[in-house]
Amino acid sequence: MATLSAEQLGEIHTDVMRLWSDENLATPITKAQLTTLLGIIDPEVNTAEQEILDAIPAGPEKAWLTSNPHISRRLITMVADKRREVL
């Protein structure tokens, strides 16, 4: 797995600001601070994804997810989304 490119982080940056604008979410950080934040979050997520795969015991599920990172990433995303909903 790899971290996102600067262009991809820029797309998130734009999308996040539009989302917060649509929601009128009070945002006490600047554009530059958001850029810094995304630059920290992405490699941490990258590391966490690998740690999650490492934590799965050997077996067919580990083999399946290891060879299909798009599936493991979707599972992780779905869990993260649900965790956000229960905040």
Added chain:
Amino acid sequence: MASGDSLVQFSPLNVESPAANAATLDTRNAHPVVDFDAAANEEAVFSGVMPQHYAGTTGVTVYIHYAMSSAVAGDIDWDVAFERVGDQQLDIDGDSFAAVNSVDNTTVPGTTGLIDIVSVAFTDGADMDSVAAGEGFRIKVTRDAASDTAAGDAELRWLEIRET
């Protein structure tokens, strides 16, 4: 007219979207607003006729009434430019805006939705593209999002031109 007297006011419902980089019409609690993106320099254009009572001596000052959609930190930059249409002065097949004047580094309000008013002064003559009393003109407002720091949209609520 005396200094400070209002000449023209525009609401978001008067906006004329440019072909590219147009700020977008939106509402906030039923208030019409024009949204200026935080990631790209977007523009809104308004057109009118300079009132006959414009003295044509001290110039005009443009007042921008805006709120932020979400940002409660950072600053905002605005650029304003005039285009004289006049009487056989401009072929409207093309644009001819004069150079922009700016109001930069304004700290945004600490509450989203709170209207702040900033102003940009123009001297009479070339600075305002030599718009004279009774002449048609356009005014273009641009958020300089490439330079400002506030995250999220800026919402233009009114634009007023006063005699300086």
